[in-house]
Amino acid sequence: MNIIKEIHNVWNIVGRNKVRSFLTMLGIVIGIMSVIVVMSVGAGAQSLILNQVSSLGSNLVGILPGQSEDEGPPASAMGIVITTLKYEDIKSLVGPEFPYIVAATAYVRGVDTVNWGDNKTDTNFVGVSAALPEVEDTNVSIGRFFSEEEEKSLARVAVLGSQTAKDLFEGTDPIGKQIRIKKTSFTVIGVMGERGSSGFQNQDNQIYTPITTAQKLLLGIDYVSFGRVKVDGAENVDKTVEYVKQVLRERHKITNPEEDDFSVRTTAQGLDALTNITNALKIFLSAIAAISLIVGGIGIMNIMLAAVQERTREIGLRKAVGAKNSNIITQFLIETVMITFMGALMGILLGTLISFAAGKVAQSLGYHWDIVVSLSSVLAACVVGVSIGLVFGIVPARRASKLNPIEALRYE
């Protein structure tokens, strides 16, 4: 018996039970499709985030509270709140003693439903320094950004993101209007130009207030969650990193660098860290999607066991006309593998279509989104499909081969 002939025979058997074969392979179709979509959308999202971060420029240095590996995720990414980094730390970095730093800002964040009269919108409010436009290379499109004096005096002024302005004011000029954030009135003094998304943050749907105001009046904290300094040129970034570390160690009275309670990151390091985080997320989500493959495999095993029972007489007949146990095992294994392999192919096709559609939607929304269905993920899906067929097909196949031909022929 040659394997091609056997595949041809099994193809006929599968073809005779089209509906059942399709339902059997559905679990695998969905499983493979999910993995392909997760991998592809993950890769698209990863490229989006990395592109946006790298577009920030290579002359920025970030300061995070808490110690972290150079390429590992910061503590804040794991939901840990560290209170050791203060606004004063960030402010102290700017000065004539280190002229390479041209500007610095710190950040604190919160979420609230903001309202103007009866209009409401859910948004983020971000407490930043007056130097934010200079650090992030951005500016207001209407009105003005707040000044250092307003920052010092805890002024209740707000600059809206372009989306927030639209949501809240619907065409009315927002300048001079009073909005309420966490029951505190703020005067709108400006609206930012459109900025797009940065990572998972929609920068157009947020409200900027002086950091001091946000800390005292809105959040009731005295620490910051992030700091960023702008260096005059990329060639001075390494020097700046060392300087920032030195200043913070002095301010925090740290003598041993291993006890640093902060991390200093360049954009390049940030990109590495983000790549690691997004890779981990991709693998995690793929693993969840892969669980459906196991469920699909168990479903196939169940149906094949039922098929063995249903086809007991056929197995008895095949044995009576000369089939060896190995022929029966081969037949049922090929049948299972063929079903899972076809399921994998359909899953790849559907997954690719969905990934493509998702990518097109993201692109139409203005995101820089790469549509990636890698050859390796397609090959992996095929290998997984065949492996599932082999693993979950072996039990039914062995059971079929062990049937006694006489009893099998008598089976009613």
Add this chain to the structure above:
Amino acid sequence: MALIEVKNLTKSYENDGVATSVLYGLNFKIEKGEFVAIMGPSGSGKSTLMHILGFLDKLTAGSYIFEGKDVSGLTDDELAEMRSNQVGFVFQAFNLLPRTTVLENVMLPLTYVKMDQAERIKKSKEALIAVGLEHRLNHFSNQLSGGEKQRVAIARSLVNNPAVIFADEPTGNLDSKSGLQVMRILQSLNEAGRTIILVTHEKYTADHARRILRVKDGLIIEDVEVAKRLFAKDGEELMK
């Protein structure tokens, strides 16, 4: 040299440690070209005997010599080889594959033989011509009458050119006219030199053979030539 020779053939089954004997030390020979009916009532052991002779089952004691070779101790795979090359089966319940064409059903035994697909098709068509069903090649098995199904089964048993055909109650599920057709085909195959072993509980069916081995309670109680052999011919019974 006899085609089949059994010496002191014994078969017993063991269930939960309790041995049940089915066949008790049988001795007989069957020559090439014979048409033998193994006849006996239900539970006599005739089917068990056919299963052993047809390499579907193993004997417990004694010996089974096929074409001069002792085949008593064959492994499962060796038994499968013998079934593939030396014997063909016709069953009472036809046992055709459902939703499969007549040609594919007849080809089934050749699936397990190394052979070109064209050769398989050629041999299967020849077998179907031998049973007069060459016009039904591409019909599905469920589109056939009972008699036609059994003729397809006979073609299937012939296709690997076996040394012997075992027919287990081949007319049991058929009306008398179809039954006669089947017996006529078996008789004509025998006329052409094919060895046929027929298992039946009916004297009438057994009388179509040349020789009857009568089995009762696991013993051969009679081994005789058929005195008044029946010949099935074109739907009517002729007596020689």
